[in-house]
Amino acid sequence: MSTSLQQLVIETFQQRFGSAPSAVVRAPGRVNLIGEHTDYNDGFVLPMAIDRASWIALRPRKDGRVTIFSQSHNESAEFDLAKMTKNPHHWSEYVKGTAWALQEAGLKLNGWDGVTGCDVPLGAGLSSSASFEMAVARAFEVTSGFTWDPAKMALLGQKAENKWVGVNCGIMDQMISAAGKKGHALLIDCRSLAHQLVPLPPKTVVVILDTATRRGLVGSAYNERRAQCEAAAKFFGVKALRDVSVAQFNAKASQLDETTSKRARHVVTEDERTAQAAVAMRAGDAKTLGKLMDASHESLKNDFEVTNDALNVIVECARHGKGCIGARMTGAGFGGCAVALVEENVAENFTKTVAADYEKATKLKPSLYVCHPSNGAEIVR
Ligand code: GLA
Numbered sequence: 001m002s003t004s005l006q007q008l009v010i011e012t013f014q015q016r017f018g019s020a021p022s023a024v025v026r027a028p029g030r031v032n033l034i035g036e037h038t039d040y041n042d043g044f045v046l047p048m049a050i051d052r053a054s055w056i057a058l059r060p061r062k063d064g065r066v067t068i069f070s071q072s073h074n075e076s077a078e079f080d081l082a083k084m085t086k087n088p089h090h091w092s093e094y095v096k097g098t099a100w101a102l103q104e105a106g107l108k109l110n111g112w113d114g115v116t117g118c119d120v121p122l123g124a125g126l127s128s129s130a131s132f133e134m135a136v137a138r139a140f141e142v143t144s145g146f147t148w149d150p151a152k153m154a155l156l157g158q159k160a161e162n163k164w165v166g167v168n169c170g171i172m173d174q175m176i177s178a179a180g181k182k183g184h185a186l187l188i189d190c191r192s193l194a195h196q197l198v199p200l201p202p203k204t205v206v207v208i209l210d211t212a213t214r215r216g217l218v219g220s221a222y223n224e225r226r227a228q229c230e231a232a233a234k235f236f237g238v239k240a241l242r243d244v245s246v247a248q249f250n251a252k253a254s255q256l257d258e259t260t261s262k263r264a265r266h267v268v269t270e271d272e273r274t275a276q277a278a279v280a281m282r283a284g285d286a287k288t289l290g291k292l293m294d295a296s297h298e299s300l301k302n303d304f305e306v307t308n309d310a311l312n313v314i315v316e317c318a319r320h321g322k323g324c325i326g327a328r329m330t331g332a333g334f335g336g337c338a339v340a341l342v343e344e345n346v347a348e349n350f351t352k353t354v355a356a357d358y359e360k361a362t363k364l365k366p367s368l369y370v371c372h373p374s375n376g377a378e379i380v381r
């Protein structure tokens with residue numbers, strides 16, 4: 001699918017701008033295997049970059065302007081790097097926001113003509129926006145000649161999203177899109193941004209299960225969870241919940257109100273599960289990883305309360321599917337996708353039977369696909 005999308009942006013570029021692009025860049029979406037709602041608590045996450053991405057075919061310009069045509073929106077946008085204004089809710093805000101953050105960091109940017117296309121489903125919780133930000137950053141790297149530092153680029157992408165687009169996300173999505181590696185997931189310490197490659201257990205694949213229900217991340221529930229976590233960290237007298245161990249939590253939890261206590265319990269236990277998951281993966285222990293994923297879902301459902309009926313149903317269907325090793329919601333929650341670890345030799349059949357079971361239970365048509373860990377943002381040619 002991606003190869004044809006690459007061809008499509010190249011051909012469209014040729015048609016619109018009269019000659020071949022001088023460069024092509026891509027940056028992937030992501031699926032998080034475990035470590036949910038821990039990134040903004042300075043904790044640990046274990047996502048992988050997926051084989052679906054934002055692509056840009058481009059050519060430098062000399063006049064400090066950016067013009068970009070989006071295949072997904074069938075629309076062009078254009079702006080001057082020296083005079084950018086906000087146009088709320090427009091897809092091109094990700095381009096401007098990223099340019100703004102790079103310039104704020106002191107980088108001198110040159111403009112470009114580009115054509116972009118994306119096969120990360122939009123709004124599904126697979127980080128299409130982070131993938132677009134990191135592709136745009138790579139495009140500016142090509143035309144402006146700075147050095148790619150994944151953590152720095154991820155932080156600037158996050159700044160674009162927080163300050164320009166107005167979405168209060170953590171660092172996970174940009175970081176995995178910037179730093180992912182083929183064949184691996186990444187254990188990321190969201191405080192130091194140190195990251196380590198972690199292989200998938202042998203003979204397993206990752207299946208994404210899109211419930212066909214959608215969430216609004218800008219929505220208040222995400223910000224409310226962040227505020228509750230901050231309140232809990234304050235209670236424990238630490239910078240972030242990352243600094244509270246499960247034992248420390250248990251010793252004082254009864255002094256917290258019920259909601260704050262549940263939110264904090266999710267975060268401190270999820271950090272522990274994530275560390276254990278990385279150990280299990282390195283040992284090739286799929287069974288333990290699956291159990292940790294199952295426990296993560298229960299914690300997100302009962303303590304963090306960010307699942308919806310569709311996510312709970314699809315996770316149940318997945319767990320009944322032949323070859324399922326573990327399943328959980330993934331991303332912010334409230335809709336979007338779940339993720340399952342499945343035995344490789346039965347994965348295709350798994351996607352069919354689970355899709356049918358889910359459709360029967362909900363009357364919604366899900367999308368299920370086997371996905372493979374891909375490289376992070378890169379200059380393809
Ligand atoms: C969204 C945010 C991430 C992270 C997840 C929850 O995807 O963009 O930063 O907080 O939710 O783990």
